[in-house]
Amino acid sequence: MAGIGNSGSLHLKSLVKRYGGFTAVDNVNLEIERGEFLTLLGPSGSGKTTLLLMMAGFQDITSGDILLDGQSIAAMPAEKRNFGMVFQGYALFPHMTVRDNIAYPLSVRKRPKAEIGAKVDEMLDLVHLTDFGHRFPKELSGGQQQRVALARALCFAPPVLLLDEPLGALDKKLRIEVQAQLKEIHNRVGTTFVFVTHDQEEALSMSDRIVIMNHGRIEQVGTPSELYQHPRTVFAASFLGKSNFLHRKDAVYALRPEKIDLAAAGTGQGANTVSGVVQSVTYFGAMLKYQVQVPELGEIEVDVDAWRGGTPVAEGTTVDLTWANTAAVRLEIEPK
Numbered sequence: 045m046a047g048i049g050n051s052g053s054l055h056l057k058s059l060v061k062r063y064g065g066f067t068a069v070d071n072v073n074l075e076i077e078r079g080e081f082l083t084l085l086g087p088s089g090s091g092k093t094t095l096l097l098m099m100a101g102f103q104d105i106t107s108g109d110i111l112l113d114g115q116s117i118a119a120m121p122a123e124k125r126n127f128g129m130v131f132q133g134y135a136l137f138p139h140m141t142v143r144d145n146i147a148y149p150l151s152v153r154k155r156p157k158a159e160i161g162a163k164v165d166e167m168l169d170l171v172h173l174t175d176f177g178h179r180f181p182k183e184l185s186g187g188q189q190q191r192v193a194l195a196r197a198l199c200f201a202p203p204v205l206l207l208d209e210p211l212g213a214l215d216k217k218l219r220i221e222v223q224a225q226l227k228e229i230h231n232r233v234g235t236t237f238v239f240v241t242h243d244q245e246e247a248l249s250m251s252d253r254i255v256i257m258n259h260g261r262i263e264q265v266g267t268p269s270e271l272y273q274h275p276r277t278v279f280a281a282s283f284l285g286k287s288n289f290l291h292r293k294d295a296v297y298a299l300r301p302e303k304i305d306l307a308a309a310g311t312g313q314g315a316n317t318v319s320g321v322v323q324s325v326t327y328f329g330a331m332l333k334y335q336v337q338v339p340e341l342g343e344i345e346v347d348v349d350a351w352r353g354g355t356p357v358a359e360g361t362t363v364d365l366t367w368a369n370t371a372a373v374r375l376e377i378e379p380k
Contacts (some may be wrong), residue, residue: 049077051236052112052203054099059108059259061094068094070260072108074321078174080301081237085247086257092240093208099238100206101125109202112203113305128197128205128235132212134189136181138214142168142192143177149200166197170229189216191225198233207239244284248272256280277376289343289375296375301347303371306334306357312364319364320344325356332356336365 054076061069065130069091076082081111084092097103099110101122109118142282146167150160151199168174171191177270181189190210196262197205211219229318230237241247247254247270256263256271256279264271273283278289281298288304292296320338327350334346334357344365357363 050203051234053114053141054204054236055077055111055114055121057109058098059095060099060106061091061098061103061108068260070345071099072260072262074255074262074265076236076238078113079234079236081227081239081250081252082252083239083241083251084257085111085241085244085254085284086263089192089259090257091253091260091319092242092257092259096206096238098238099204100127100129104219115136126200126202127285128202128304130190130193130197130205130207130210132209134181134193136192136196136214137180140171141177141178142184143183144194145192149196153200156174163199167199167237170198171195171221172225186214187222190214190222194226194229196375198229198235202235204236204238205239209240209242211241211243219246224251226250229252247284254284254373256284258283274373275375277316281373281375286345290341290372295379296377297372298375299344299367299372301333301345303364303367304344304346306336306346306348307364307366309362309364312366315369317364317366318344319362322357322359322361322363336363338365 056074057072059069060067072095084095085200086092090176094103098105101120105118111115112125115167120256122376131232137148140148143164146164147160150163159203165175169176171194173188173191173195176184181192181253184192197295222249225247239250251268253267254271255265258279271280273282275284275287275298278296286301287298289299292300305314318338318341320336320354323337324334326333332348332350334348336344338344346365
């Protein structure tokens with residue numbers, strides 16, 4: 045199995061990409077460690093895919109540099125970088141079997157047949173498709189096709205694997221299954237993964253670190269826990285998870301809905317207690333989501349575990365909301 049020795053580190057230095065007067069990537073500096081699973085997360089137009097395509101060599105750089113293991117590859121054509129690529133649309137050859145699809149990158153590199161056969165067997169085992177090598181793509185589910193695409197991208201032991209919204213075409217249940225499989229595969233092969241998504245759940249569940257992007261710039265970088273528990277800006281707090289924003293004098297605080305306790309009026313006990321009127325209650329199976337109108341604070345969202353929440357509080361009921369001082373995180377008004 046390919047190991048950490050096949051991984052590469054990437055250093056993006058002051059990367060800029062302009063299209064005429066529009067700046068798609070604006071002075072991005074980022075170090076990606078060998079063997080890391082790093083996710084570029086952001087909405088459409090945030091620059092994440094453009095940044096990935098610049099790493100791949102499919103997009104020219106306006107200015108800046110990209111280093112692979114300390115060596116500049118900015119002027120190197122895509123085919124010389126030897127990176128693996130996985131896209132949302134799979135891009136499998138429909139007339140080839142699963143085995144032939146996986147073998148293709150090795151065949152064009154003119155590897156010996158015995159080596160190709162052994163490597164394809166290894167990749168089929170890696171993606172749990174050992175019994176599917178004779179099938180054609182149309183005979184596979186979407187999740188199976190995506191795993192074939194992943195095996196094909198990894199079979200030649202690239203130093204970096206770039207993944208552009210690879211799970212976007214899958215339904216939610218299948219997407220969650222493939223997320224777990226993808227993380228398992230990363231742990232086994234140790235290759236550097238750079239993953240692009242706009243789905244916050246994907247980013248939180250798979251990444252070693254997440255890069256939140258906004259308007260072509262990096263908003264914040266950190267582990268999933270760091271970004272969720274300690275967002276730095278209003279954008280980071282609102283894009284990764286759900287937050288209530290409390291405005292106090294010249295400061296803004298983010299307060300996650302699950303960090304608020306809901307109690308009957310007059311019974312709330314906590315460092316911070318306010319009263320409000322329930323505007324709506326929505327049942328999500330594991331969770332009850334309340335919208336509570338609080339004087340001076342506006343509408344506050346509160347998430348309560350359904351199994352411990354008892355009978356849902358009716359709309360129009362006055363309730364107390366409480367939270368600890370450490371639950372609210374002070375934010376920067378403008379990113380620095």
